[in-house]
Amino acid sequence: MTLPEDILHFVWKYRLYHATQLFTVSKKTLMILDTGYQNNDAGPDFLTARIRIGDTEWAGNVEIHVHASEWDAHQHSRDKVYNNVILHVVYEDDKVIRREDGTFPETFVLKPLIPKHVLAKYRELMSGMYWIPCEKLVHRVPAFHRSQWLSRLLVERFEHKIAAIYELLAEQHGSWEDTCYLWAARSFGFKVNAQAFEQLARNLPQTVLARHRHSPQAIEALFFGQAGLLEDPLFADAYPWKLQQEYRHLRQLHALTPMDASSWKFLRTRPSNFPTIRIAQFAAVYLRSVHLFSTLIDTQDTDQLKALFEKLPVNSYWNDRYRFDVPSSRHGCQLGRHSIDNLLINMVSGILFAYGKYIGKELYIYRAIALLERLKIEKNSVLAHFSELGIQAEHAAESQALLQMKSFYCDRKRCLECGIGLQLIKYNE
Structure with missing residues (x-):
């Protein structure tokens, strides 16, 4: 399985590497003070990072590649935007590269520092063998972490729904x-x-x-x-x-x-x-x-x-x-009762959440969430399968969150962005 760059972003973001003492390729000591924030637009992968190389502290951007030679393959050596890259993070250092201004960025190699379980867990999740990638692992995630992630997913599901409501409102x-x-x-x-x-x-x-x-x-x-x-x-x-x-x-x-x-x-x-x-x-x-x-x-x-x-x-x-x-x-x-619950889940709660956010009153947002917490879960094959895996929704708020996870994370193998995937890859259990 070819190693994708995304997993290196994940490793860098969450510092999933042995970090007792770090060195650049040029043998200078390296200290990661701040990994920066991930950039999902054009340009370097992480912005406003802070690192110390030797005795000098730097602030700038970080670019990440599987192979160092991808720097040239992606034309970064001709792009002034990459002149402020203070560290080139790679899995394998297969080429000496330079910035557009002719200077050489320091390079940091991750390959020998990434714990074996991190890549092993990632490869298992990406294998595509199961209904959801973490089907054989999800039971290892503590209920507390699952609950936290489902709470975030519920809000995300509301945000997805209200986008359609706001389109209607504009019309x-x-x-x-x-x-x-x-x-x-x-x-x-x-x-x-x-x-x-x-x-x-x-x-x-x-x-x-x-x-x-x-x-x-x-x-x-x-x-x-x-x-x-x-x-x-x-x-x-x-x-x-x-x-x-x-x-x-x-x-x-x-x-x-x-x-x-x-x-x-x-x-x-x-x-x-x-x-x-x-x-x-x-x-x-x-x-x-x-x-x-x-x-x-x-x-x-x-x-x-x-x-x-x-x-x-x-x-x-x-x-x-x-x-x-x-x-x-x-x-x-x-x-019927299930049809009424369905209308309350998909119609009423969505209107309450959308209106509350639109006018800036959290009262209606809390009412939307509380409504789902008082309703029974829907009956469908997705929730039944989750139940078979030991993930049983207690109420409609959790069932809506599980449907969001299945459609927008599991089916798209966005494990590196999933709270459950994060827990599974981070910890060697």
């Missing part, structure tokens, strides 16, 4: 109500129909809905009609026929254009998740709370938040239908 010219409406619609799509639901919300402005908020039939007609699901020329059931007649009037009144019904996905979806059922439920949520954002912000109790999505005023037609004109056995048409 909606700073209107949190309209942003929440779009975000809620996307969330009701439950991944499979998320894009179609967002398109529906964009196609049906709240300004139009507000004019008919006291008429459940008009609201339902607007949602199903704009979804493109009332285009059937002849319905057999009375309920969709009435919606169709209502929608034809409202469409003309508000100059509306419906979506293409083909945007909705029914295949490989359980009937309770059919877009028809979800649209009926979303319309009921709107009827219950016209100003959804204000309601979410003002509701502090978790049970009261759950109650917003329970016992919704869904039309009784859906008690024995999953699609228009297609009878089925009697069933519930309310959101």
